[in-house]
Amino acid sequence: MTQIVVIGAGVIGLSTAVRLQQDGYNVAIVAKDFPSPFETIDAKASINYTSQWGGAHNRWVIPANETEERDHAMALVTFQQMESLNKSNPEAGITFMPGIEYLENPPAQYSSLTEEKAKSLGLVEFRRLKPSEFPDDKVKWGCEYWTWCVNPMIYCSFLLRRFSWNGGKVFRREISNPREGFTIKGLADVRVVINCSGFGFGDKDSFITRGQTCAVANYTPATVTRQNADGSWSFCVPRNFDGGTIIGGTKEPDNWDPEPSVPVREKMLKDFAATYPSILGNN
Structure with a gap:
């Protein structure tokens, strides 16, 4: 063999x-x-x-475009695989939950996205958010769908x-x-x-990309991503199975510095709390 x-x-x-x-x-x-x-x-x-x-x-x-269509097709297969694995092996570290997206400057394919089109793309439980559900007036488009996170x-x-x-x-x-x-x-x-x-x-x-995130103990029931108009991001990724929640994040090509930045961490936490205040809980 x-x-x-x-x-x-x-x-x-x-x-x-x-x-x-x-x-x-x-x-x-x-x-x-x-x-x-x-x-x-x-x-x-x-x-x-x-x-x-x-x-x-x-x-x-x-x-x-063609590249994104290829990637989307692979993501659909991966979704099915993770769904199957989660059912057969719940100990694998996979959790299905809502995914929430906020975009300050949505591209045309997002602005024109209907629930019918989303369904044809294989997005499960997709719905567009109402402006009243946005965290602030900088956000111009938002949606929710069913997805997975993994520890x-x-x-x-x-x-x-x-x-x-x-x-x-x-x-x-x-x-x-x-x-x-x-x-x-x-x-x-x-x-x-x-x-x-x-x-x-x-x-x-290939090249190095430095990314900084922060793990916190706070719980969130959804994975939330915000794309800002300046190209920066703010997001959370719950790591169930006692893994806390990841708050992020940065993308810095060709930055080899191994030390985390305290000011960057403070800004990440502040920005995400402003986008998704419920992560702070009742206290």
Whole structure:
């Protein structure tokens, strides 16, 4: 049987390995970093293992071009997969909940979106919000739909555990070239190597993007995203299973600074509280 090596044990590598395994292939994962309980993670040492620092949630993006249509089609398949997995394995770390969107400067494909069109795109329980439901008068468009969030630390550990219990082999090591995947000691007749290492091999088309978020203990029953007219974002992603809520966030291409910014954190929290005051509770 064909032996496949997957390089990388982030959510893409783990998902790839599990799916190939389900299709009957012998699969091994080779990676430097693997899922760990958040209580024991050394943030600096694991800064490049990005999957566990993700939110993570599904946001529907209304497609306006061929690339976005392709991405939307994949998002629909992923939605079905997560829905099925949530039913069969509630311990996987997935939670379905409402998603709320606020846009200050909505593109045409949003402004013209009807409930009928949303239904044809596969959006479940979609409805446009009334202006009276907006947090302030800067918001010009809003909607609500049914979506999913995932606690990535639980989910990644679930995938690794499923992979291992189904006979997958795991090798913790650092490699410098994808071709090394064909010569892993202990594996014979490796025919395929799949690179899921992210930034690991210096791909010239890849670049670092620094993102800052903040984990809080406050509970929210929905994942909320606000797109501001200046291009900035404000959002929350609930991490159920005692994971708190992620408040964000920033996107800073080519910023290698590993230190979180206190002023940025304070602004993120202030901005989201203004957009979604109920996160503060009754106190």
